[in-house]
Structure formats: structure tokens, C-alpha cells
Amino acid sequence: MAEYQAPLRDIRFVLNEVFEADKLWQSLPGLEGAIDAETADAMLEEAGKITSQTIAPLNRNGDEQGAVWNDGQVTTPDGFREAYATYAAGGWVGLGGNPEFGGMGMPKTLGVQVEEMLYGANSSFALYIALTAGSTLALDAHGSEELKQKYLPNMYAGTWAGTMCLTEPHAGTDLGIIRTRAVPEADGSYSVTGTKIFITGGEHDLTENIIHLVLAKLPDAPAGPKGISLFLVPKFLVNEDGSLGERNAVSCGSIEHKMGIKGSATCVMNFDGARGYLIGELNKGLNAMFTMMNYERLSIGIQGIGCAEASYQSAVAYARERIQSRAPTGAVQPDKAADPIIVHPDVRRMLLTMKAMTEGSRAFSTYVGMQLDISKFAEDEAIRRKGEDLVALLTPVAKAFFTDVGFENCVHGQQVFGGHGYIREWGQEQLVRDVRIAQIYEGTNGIQALDLMGRKTVANGGAYFKVFADEIRGFIADNDAGQMQEFVQPLAAALDNLQQLTDLVIERSRANPNEIGAASVEYLHAFGYTAYAYMWARMAGVALDAAEDADGFYQAKLGTARFFFQRLLPRIHSLSESVRAGSEVLFELDAAQF
Template structure:
């Protein structure tokens, strides 16, 4: 099994050469000069060390040992607590947090690189700080000053952890039918009662306190999603002086026995009149929760990138060493009994698919991160609005496409190893199991596709889409030189195809609402491949500019990988587009009884 190594060279290329992050950061007044290229480089180096040397070695043992539940107490696998303490002491939990309360205030363009490294090293471990970061986002955006001062410093510092408690046994996507109640108390607090399931990090031994953000309804709340409020419910109550007091009436009833991410405690949480504090306004809980959703959904998408990268590292190391048969063109290694399997066309197809899609994903995650930074830190209203529109449009694409492609990459990586990919020793079967959850939680990928097609495209007549399309068209118009033609011309055709599909579904949905759901998944994938075409065109432009100083073949490899994407993967849009054009009728020919 290849040891995970943080892909710092590729990260630097995307961050510094493709997106020129330092220029972006200096142009955003809201960052207040918190970061520059030198600081970012030092942080990336340190993140690479802690993920490769401290967190990655716990991946397999954590999977085999798993999180353990005993009478309400959850114990994480050996080494997790020490590694988490080291991670927290480095300030990584509060990397993007508000500096006013102890966060480091780093931009998301840097944050996505660190998240990828942590997910690539150890998916289960990564989820604990990821959920804490999400909890902090909602609290910082909507909590009272009193709550922020009382809770954020310890959350950012990593001595406390955070959760999001949304799902209940009878409802997941349809949160409007939740049953958890919050009853107002005379002292201004609320008594929260109900059961939440699938709560990542709901109970564990990594921190001294756990802060739950819980969706609940007041007794007189309106029906449906407009009656949901958000509450902060600590595991251990916090005294006025900031010290810990009594245990709150919150308990972990059990943990799930899962296909993957076994070292991540997925808990059933019971709230029995637990003391809670309102975050934001009454009946505006979903608004507060959605503040963090763009960040959290991007984070879960990045889980797919991390898994794909880790699988690729093992697969390519194996393919260079494993010998089987001779190359179709004759012996490549005549001194050996057979040639390394990397000479075979089908193995190269799988490896290049993994490489092209992972590198495209990394560029896209950086792009979405840059739009999050623009929407948060820009002071020009028009620039800020464009960033917000692109974030709204692209977040469901990122979450769903990253995780769909991440699983595909892990399956390819397993296949490269053959039988060795199916056994535990090489780690590929664990990555397949771990990657699978990314398509399910934080809103299933089918729900992400409905969000993209319905709310983000049809509902506004394609307004968000036009913002994206215009940016790509401007790039195409500005890059007509022959050197980039192999990338720009296919991108131009792909964009035109996507524009036609968008207009078609918007038009059809006016008379048949089934068209939205029927088109949504394939449409999201056409969108994803088209975005990656844009990313590869931008990466090709950056690589071409450095070819004259390409001492180790890095930039030539970028161009070769990009051409593989354009010629072998981008054409997938054609079959997907035909499925969209076929409409909803094929889905509704059968009655329910005929299934």
C-alpha cells in the first residue's frame, strides 16, 4: 500500500499559477491582508506534513477498530485523540474562522487545499473538524454576541467540537416535518426534546465538550419548513465564567454500523428537555443552517477528491511495479519476465481517467473556493453579487460531481490492482467504502441535481447559469491563439450544448413539471464535464506559459492529461445530453404496480 503524500506540487500549480490566488487575496478588502503567498506556502507545507505523517497512518487501523459505543460513551480508535489534539493545536480547526473569536481568518481558496489533504489522508478523521467548522459558520453568522463569545473560541481552538443535528428517523430531505420540539423557558432558554439520527461526531472522546446545533420547532410554530428554528445545545452546560458545569440532558443512544468511514461516530442523539439557546430568529432556522451549507457541501464534495487522489497514488505506484504480460508493441522491460502493467492501454485508460478527473476536481474546488471568498470579502457590490450567484449555482454541481467522480476513481483504482484491490492490505477496498457515503449525506446527489435544475436554474429562468456562461464565453473569446485550440474549441461546443439543454428544460418545465426531475441528474453531469472542460482550458493555458522551463516534465504532463480529458472524457456529455433530450415520458410509461 502506497503511503499517502499530500499532492503539494499540484496544489501549488492550481492555487498559484492557474488562479493566481495571491492577487485575488490582495484584491479583497475584507481579508484585511491576513494572508500572502509566503504565508500560504508555509501553511500548505505544514498541512502536508501533519496529514501525511500524523493523520494518514491512522487510516487503516481506524477503519479496522472503528468507533466504539458502550452505554452512551463513544471511544474513537487508538491514536485519534492524540492526532486530533496535535491538529487542533496547530490551529487547523479554526483555519477559516473569525479572527475576532480566535479563528485564523484564512480564505476558502486555501481552506479547500487543506481539506483535500485531510480527506485524502483519513476520511473518518476529517469529518470531526469539518463538522465543527460548519457549526462555527452558522454560529458566527447568526448567533448573538453573547453566544459567539461563549462558544466560538473553544470551538476554533479545538477543545470543543460541534455538530449539526438535522435528520430524524422519519425525515431527512423533508425537514419541514421534523418533530423535535423546543419549549420556551422562563429564563430565556429552551427545553429541547426529540431524537436526531445520522449525527456525525454526536458523541466522542476527542474533546471536553460537544456543541450541537439542533433544528426544532416551537409549540406554536407554523407547519412546514417555515416553522423551523435553530438552537445551540451543549453536551455540558457552560457557566457564566466559561468553565464547564453539569451534564446537559443530551445522550447518545447508539452509533451506526456502517459500510465505511467506520472511525467516524455516526450517532443517534436523544434530547430530553435539554437546555438550548436560540440562534438567530424564531422560525428562521433553515436560513441560519443554509449559511453553512455552501461551505459544508463543498467540503463533502472534497471528500471525493481526497479519496480519488489517495486511490490514484496507490494505483499508479502498483502499476509501475506489477509485471504482467508484454506490451502490445513489444517488450518494454526485456530484462524482466514481463512488463509493468502501466504499459497496457486499459490500465493507462483507468489511471488517466483518475488523474484527469482528480486534477479537474482540484481546479474546480479552488474555483468555487475563490467565489466563496469573493462573495464574502469583496466590497464591490457587483463583484460580490456575481460571486454569490456562482456559488449558488455551482455548489450542488461540486458536491455531487466530486463525489460521483470520486467513487468512479476509487473503483478504477481498485480495478488496477485486480484481486489485490479487493483485499484490505492495499487500502483500495476501504477507499471504495469510504467514498460511497459522499454521494448520500449532506443532501443526496439526486437532491443536489434537483437543486441545480429546479431552484438554481428553472426557478430563475437561467439567470445564474447566464452568469457562468458569460464568464466562459469571455475566456473563449480572449484565448483564440492556436496553441490553446485543442482545449478552447471543444469547450466552446460543450458550452453551446449546455446552453441548449438549459433552455430546453426551462421551456419544457412550463407545461410539465416532471421534466425538472427527469433531466436533473444527467444535466448535472453534463454541467460537471463542461465545467471541467473550462478548468482544463485554464490549466492548459497556465502550463503552456511554463513549457520553456519544464525541467521535469510537469507541465507537459499537465497538457497530456488535459488532452486525454478533452478527447476521452468530455465526449461523455453527448450520451448524457441525449438522455436529457428524451424527456420525462420514458420514466412514466410504467404504473407503480409494473415495477
């Protein structure tokens, strides 16, 4: 299998040429002076080296050896500790962290690129980093000054790790029915008792301490989600001088034996009167946790991109070398027994699908990262509000669509290998197994679709959608001429179609609430393809304007754009017909008839 190489050329194209990120950074207070194009490029180069040369080589062993549980202790696969120490020493764990507490303060627009490299190199390893980054985000946004000063510096430094503890054996999506309890103590702390499952990185040997963010309820809390509070529960208590104290009453009861991401410890965590500290306000814990979850959902979406990129790199290398049969138009390599399989139309279909969807995903993740930066740093209220609206609308699309197409692309990559794709030594079967979880955790993709259709579209009468649609229509109006018409006109038709679907479901849902759930998954996919059409039109515009193309990069970009518009965007028509079919057929059968 080809060794993973960070796709720096395409990352730079998206970041610098398509979105001109440096101009955005210099326009945002809090980022101007902190980062520029030259600094970002140097950081990307270094991130590419450490992910490709240090972390990627551990991927297969991490899968075969896995995380190991023994009497409450978890050992990560060989090489993980050393690689983690190297990664942490470079300051990468605190890449987006608050500089006041030792973070690097880098924009999310840059962060999404580093996250993709991590996931492409080694998804299991990347998850330890991602959970710490997310937990520090929630702590920084909602924790007291005392908690932030006490915990953030060591978490940003990678000396301590972080987790989020939501799910319980009986409570997954419906967190309002959690049973974990927090009892107030005289010293202002809380005694936390309960069991959490599916906790990524709940126990491991990478850091000297692990800081758990735990959802729990006080004994007199209101019922349902409005009674949930958020608590910081350290594995080891921290003394006043910052040194580690006694072991807290929190333990790992077991780890899960999983389909994939086997190097990532997925833990059952038991809290037996563990000492915890309130983050934010009582009964407002779910709001605080969603600060973390929105970033985590984008991160998990990026897992789909990273795995797909790794699969694509391997599949292309194999397709260029594997010889089988002759090209339909005649021998391409007459001096050999057969031609490389890349000459065959169906192999090209799979490879181009992978290329078009992965590069479209990369552009869209960068776009969403920009909105996160705008919503956080912009001073102008209207600009900031637009960023917030787009983040709310696009986060479920990014999480679900990135991972759905990421899984599809990894299956394509496996298929290119034929029987060898089913064999462990080639690595494709691991990517299929690893990426599959991304469609499930951090809120299943069905839940993401329901969020998009219900809360982010129907509930506000399409207000968020209008913000996005108006931006695309502005782009169309500015570019509907010359060579760009090839890309802009199908984009306009796709947007009109999505507008019609949006209006249709909003109208139907007034009489029948089932219409929201019935339409949600197909609507999200139609939305995703339309959003990618916007991304590809923007990329095509840059490629058309390129002055030089010595390596054929821009010509390849245009060819891939044409493949997307002609062969992939038409998928919206079948998706749209499914939405228009309505909900009635879903309820013709009684439960006993299934």
C-alpha cells in the same frame, strides 16, 4: 499500498499559477494583509506534513477498529485523540474562523486545499474537523454576540467540537416534518426534546465538550419548513465564567454500523428536555443552517477529491511495479518475466481518467472557494453579487459531481489492482467503501441535481447559468488563437450544448414539471464535464506558457488535458441525449409494474 502524500505540487500549481490566488486575496478587504503567497505556501507545507505523517497512518486502523459505543460513551480509534490534539494545537480547527473570536481568518481558497489533504489522509478523522468548522460558521453568521463570545473561542481552539443535528428517523430531505420540539423557558433558554439520527461526531472522546446545532420547532410554530428554528445545545452546560457545568440532558443512544468511515462516530442523539439557546430568529432556522450546509456540501464534495487522490497515488505506484504480460508493442523490460502493467492501454485509460478527473476537481474546488471568498469579502456590489450567484449555482455541482467521479475514480483504482484491490491489506477496498457515503449524505446527489436544475436554473430562467456561461465565453474570446484552439474550441462546443440543454428544460418545464426531475442528474453531469473543460483549458493555457519544465510537470499537464478533451468530455453527448429524451418514458409504468 503506497502511503498518502499531500499533492502539494499540483495544489501550488492550481492556487498560484492558474488562479493567482494571492492577487485575489490582496484585492479583498478583510483578507489583504491577513494572508499572502509566502504565508499560504508555508501553511500548505505544514498541513501536508501533519496530514501525511500524523493523520494518514491512522486510516487503516481507524477502519478496522472503528468508533466504539459503550453505555452512551464513544471511544474513537487508537491514535485519533493524540492526532486530534496535535492538529488542534496548530490552530488548524479554526483555520477559516473569525479572528475576533480566535480563528485564523484564512480564505476558503486556502481552506479547500487543507480539507482535501485531510480527506485524502483519513476521511473518518476529517469529518470531526469538518463538522466543527461548519457549525462555527453558522454560529458566527447567525448567533448573538453573547453566544459567539461564549462558544466560538473554544471551538476554534479545538477544545470543544461541533455538530449539526437535522435528520430524524422519519424526516431526511423533508425537514419540514421534523418532530423535535423546543419549549421556551422563563430564563430565555429553551427545553429541547426529540431524537436525531445520522449525527456525525455526536459523541466522542476527542474534546471536553460538544456543541450541537439542533433544528427544532416551537409548539405554535407554522407548519412545514417555515416553522423550523435553530438551537445551540451543549453536551455540558457552560458557566458564566466559561468553565464547564453540569451535563445537559443530551445523550448518545447508539452509533451506526456502517459500510465505511468506521472511525467516524455516526450517532443517534436523544434530547430529553435539554437546555438550548436560540441561534438567529425564530422560524428562520433553516436559513441559518443552510449557511453551514453550503460550506459542508463543498466539504463533502472535497471528500470525493481526497479519496480519489489517495486511490490514484496507490494505483500508480502499483501499476509501475506489478509485472504481468508483455506490452502490445513488444517487451519493455526484456530482462524481466513480464512488463509493468502501466504499459497496457486499459490500465493507462483508468489511471488517466483518475488523473484528469481528480486534477479537474481540484481546480474546480479552488474556483468555487474563490467565489465563496469573493461573496464574503468583496466591497463592490456587482462583484460580490456575481460571486454569490456562482456559489448558489455551483455548490450542488461541486458536491454531487466531485463525489460521483470520486467514487468512479476509487473503483478505477481498485480495478487497477485486480484481485488485490478486493483485499483489505492494499487499502483500495476501504477507499471505495469510505467515499461511497459522500454521494449520500449532506443531501443525496439526486437532491443536489434537482436543486441545480430546479431552484438554481429553471426557477430563475437560467440567470445564474448566464453568469457562469458569460465568464466562460469571455475566456474563449480571449484565448481562441494559436495552440489554445486545441482546448478552447471543444470547450466552446460543450458550452453551446449545455446552453441548449438549459434552454430546452426551461421551456419544457413550463408545460410539464416532471421535466425538471427527469433531466436533473444527466444535466448536472453534463454541466460538470463542461465546467471541467473550462478548468482544463485554463490549466492548459498556463502549461503552454510555462518557461521551464525540468521535471516534465507541464508536459504531463498538457497530455492529461488532451486526454480529458478527447476521451472524457465526449461523455456529454450521451448525457445530453438522455436529457433530450424527456420525462414521458419514466412514467409509462404504474407503480405496481416495478
